[in-house]
Amino acid sequence: MIIDLPSTTTSQVNSKLVQIREEGGAVTLGRVLTLVIVTDDGAKTEEAVEAxxxxxxxxxxxxxxVARGARKAAPRLDAQIRVGGDAGASEVIVLRLYGELANEGASCVVPLLLPDTPVVAWWPSDAPAVPADDPIGQLAQRRxxxxxxxxxxxxxxxxxxxxYAPGDTDLAWTRLTLWRAMIASAFDxxxxxxxxxxxxxxxxxxxxxxxxxxWLAAYLKVPxxxxxxxxxxxxxxxxxxRRSGEVELSxxxxxxxxxxxxxxxxxxxxxxxRQVRDCLAEELRRLDPDEVYETALKSLGKVVRGRTAAKAPAVPRGKGRPAPAKVSPDHKPVEAGADEAAVRTTADAETEVSTSQDRKVASARDGKGSAARDGKAPAKAPAKAADTAAPTASVAAAAGKGPAKAAKTPAKAAKSKSGTGSASGSGSASGSGSGKASAKSKAKAGS
Structure with a gap:
């Protein structure tokens, strides 16, 4: 049975409850506690009532x-009483609060509490940061x-x-009951x-x-x-x-x-x-503080969270790749905040050393090259002259001034003469040998 009481007061609601009980012939009540549900008016209200x-x-x-309605509406209290088949084994009182009255849920709840019974407050969602400091939370033994x-x-x-305050609990913890039982049984x-x-x-x-x-970190004392x-x-x-192998529950x-x-x-x-109704029924079985839940909450900082490897950022089209990391002269990356001045000084010193070595090698090559030119120039000069004559003759032949074969004959003769002179002339051979010796001595002096 559902009875609506629009624009009413808590005293009228209480009087209606007494009237319903007298009409039904119930003299005493078999209620063990008062459950206060705090939520926003909407679909979540009915879900909480069913649970x-x-x-x-x-x-x-x-x-x-306590269903909080629109805050901008005029202050109003709409009540609804559910008994019998619509309330399970309890009696349900729905208080819809509007306007400024939406923030005064505790004042509307106090006249309707059962005398000499514990009070349990439940926030199906959007719970306060500190439930014990909430006005309704201060009325309850369990939150x-x-x-x-x-x-x-x-x-x-x-x-x-x-x-956290003693008496707080969360349904996320209640959902672990079966898991904790199975893990504990594995150690038996x-x-x-x-x-x-x-x-x-x-x-x-x-x-x-x-x-x-x-919970595992707190009681096993392992990473x-x-x-x-x-x-x-x-x-x-x-x-x-464990040493003998792994225990896995999947x-x-x-x-x-x-x-x-x-x-x-x-x-x-x-x-x-587990569904919400099962978790809620389990939490209503005990009204004392849950020390194990408190220990698990305080041990959240001991848990090491796994990290996923970060992916390299993609380079957009039309843009260059990011600048390469700084590398020290010994080919080691320079960390951020390192002393870059010291690295730069070392790099300059090594650059000066390499520059001086390059100069010595270059001077040695120049000395060797000049010596070689002094010793071999007389023998190779006719050959170069002959080589330059050949293209001249071919150009003349192309211009029609003489046959190409006749123009090539002096070039061949010049080459044969230069070859004969370099092979048979003892003076030129000795000159070449002395040129090589002088080149070696100059190279040693330069190095």
Whole structure:
């Protein structure tokens, strides 16, 4: 049964609840707590009510939904009471607040709380940074949030860590119950060895993956790496390294997990992703602070996050490639912030040394070349003259001044004469030998 009370007050809502109970013949109430749900008015409101109704079958309670409406509207309170089949094993009171009243949810909730029963506050999404400082959070013994439902789950989880107070919990932690149970059961079987390192992989924006890695780092006291899974949703794989081998719990499809460990057969276990109603029912089972969750939150800083290799930036078309890195004279890259003046001085010194050596080698070559020219010039001069005569004769023949064959005859004669003179003349041979000797002596003097 659903009863609407538009533009009402909390006292009228309370009176209507008493009237419904008297008409139904219920003298006493079997409620164990009051669950306050804080959300924005919309589709998320009905989803939260359905999850609370399912959880109320295990924990009969009064559910008060604070649905914040438009802030720019006139101040107004629209209430709705749900009992019977529309409320599960509880009674649901939906308070839709508009205008300035949207920020006064705590004032509207206090008159409707059950006496002498604990209060639990739940933010399905958009939870405050510090739930314990929120006006509704101050009324509750337990404060439940859900980092996975936030726009930035990893940032929201960091806010839970910095703003933690005893009594806080998060559904991202509740989703780890089955994983933690399976990992703990793996240590009940031999060999009983110590874990040396661990790795947890999952979606990059999965807060449950971060919490599981932090839990392992806190209690195993070993390095734990948190990496991004290639495929799969939520938590995908947990790997524990021991001396005898690896213990691995993998769930790539999000439904069935596989536990593998040395010396034991491969086991398939049910690891289906838990729904919100199941997580909420589990959190309502305890009203004391969760010390294990607190320890896991504080250990988030111990987790080593896996890094993907950075790709080189692409060079756009029509533009040059980036300038090469600076290299020192000993062919080592110069780091940013290094003393470039020292490197530049060393480079200048080496340049001066190489320049002086080049000058010595050049002077030696010049001395050797001049000596060779002094000794061989008389023998090769006729040949050069003959070579220059040949093209002249061919040009004359082309101009029609004489046959080409007749013009080539003096060139051949000149070549034969120069060859005979260089071969038979002892003076020229000795001159050539003395020229080579003088060239060697000058080269030594130059070096």
């Amino acid at each position: 609370a109704n399912d959880a109320s079958r295990e924990h009969p309670c009064r559910v008060i939904v 439940i949030t859900d980092a996975a439902a936030e726009k930035n789950p990893i940032k929201a989880l960091e806010q839970r860590r910095t703003g 079987l031999p060999p009983y060895e110590k874990v040396t390192e661990a790795e947890v992989s999952g979606e990059s924006d999965s807060p449950s993956t971060d919490l599981l890695a932090a 734990v790496k948190r990496s991004k899974a290639v495929r799969g949703e939520g938590i995908v794989d947990v790997r524990l390294v 769930r790539p499809d999000g439904k069935v997990g596989t536990l593998t460990q040395p010396g034991q057969p491969e086991r398939r276990v049910a690891l289906q992703r």
